Amino acid sequence: MQLKNLILDLGSRTAKLYILDNEVKNINNVNWEVIEGKSSKESINNSLIELLKPINFNEIHRIHAVGTEAMRRDKKLENIVSSVCHSLGILYTTISQEYEAQLIKEAARKANITDKYDIINVGGGSIQIILKEASKAVLLNFGISDLNDRFYLLEAVGHRKIEECIAWIKKHLPETTALFGYTGGEATYLKHFGVPLQADHTCLKTDFYDFAERISNFDLQSLERVSPFGSKWMRGAVASNCVVLACLEKAQTNYFLPSDLNISHGLIEVIELNVQ
Structure with a gap:
C-alpha cells in the first residue's frame, strides 16, 4: 500500500485538511478564527484533533502543516501552533506571503488558468x-x-x-x-x-x-x-x-x-x- 501525505493549511480563519490520493482532496475543515486573538493552546489542540478525525494514520506517510498571516502577525500564536503540531507529530512551518503567492500561482498553472x-x-x-x-x-x-x-x-x-x-x-x-x-x-x-x-x-x-x-x-x-x-x-x-x-x-x-x-x-x- 502506498502511504499518503497530508497537508494542513492553517489559515487565519479556517484550518483545512488535504490529502493526495490520485488527486488533491479537501477532506475536512475546521473554523477556528485564530486571527481574532482568542485561541488558547487547548483550543488549538482540540481544533487540530477535530481536523484529523477522518484520518486512518496507518495509511499516512507524513503530515505537513503551514501557517499563514495570523501566525506571521503573532509570534506567540505561531509558537503555540508550532508546539501543538510538534506534540501531534506534525511538521509545521509558517510560510511568507511571497511563498503563499508562489504556491497559488503553481496551483493555478497546473490547472491551466x-x-x-x-x-x-x-x-x-x-x-x-x-x-x-x-x-x-x-x-x-x-x-x-x-x-x-x-x-x-x-x-x-x-x-x-x-x-x-x-x-x-x-x-x-x-x-x-x-x-x-x-x-x-x-x-x-x-x-x-x-x-x-x-x-x-x-x-x-x-x-x-x-x-x-x-x-x-x-x-x-x-x-x-x-x-x-x-x-x-x-x-x-x-x-x-x-x-x-x-x-x-x-x-x-x-x-x-x-x-x-x-x-x-x-x-x-x-x-x-x-x-x-
Missing part, C-alpha cells in the same frame, strides 16, 4: 494577486477579518458599510487588474447557493451582483445556518463578496472565474516531489 486570468487569493489577513502580465505578485496586508472589523460587516444588516468597503478595496487593487480567477472555495460556494455558472465555469457579473445583494441582507445567524462548509466560514461571506465586486469594478469585466484552488494544491505537489 494562468494564461487567461489574473489570480486573486484572499485569506483572513492577507491577499495575494498574481497578475498574468507581471513577474511578481501584488501582496496586500489586509484580508477578510480586517474588512469585517473596519467596515462592520458582521454587524446588523443596516450597520454594514458595504459600499465603503468595496470602494476602499478598489483603491488598493493594482491598476492593471484584469479578467480574474477568484480562489479558495468560491466555485463550491456559488454552486451551493444556486448561482448560475456558464459552460466555461465562469460567473457573469450580473448574476454575482444579484447574489451578493441577496447575501448582504442576511443577518449573521442566518448566514451561519446556510454555510456550504462550516457555520463560521460564512462570517467571511460579505467581505469576500466585497472583494469580488471591487475586482469586477476595477477590471471592468463582465465575468470572472470562481475556483476551488487553494495554496495546498500548489504545496502538496512540492511535498510529493521532496519525499519520493
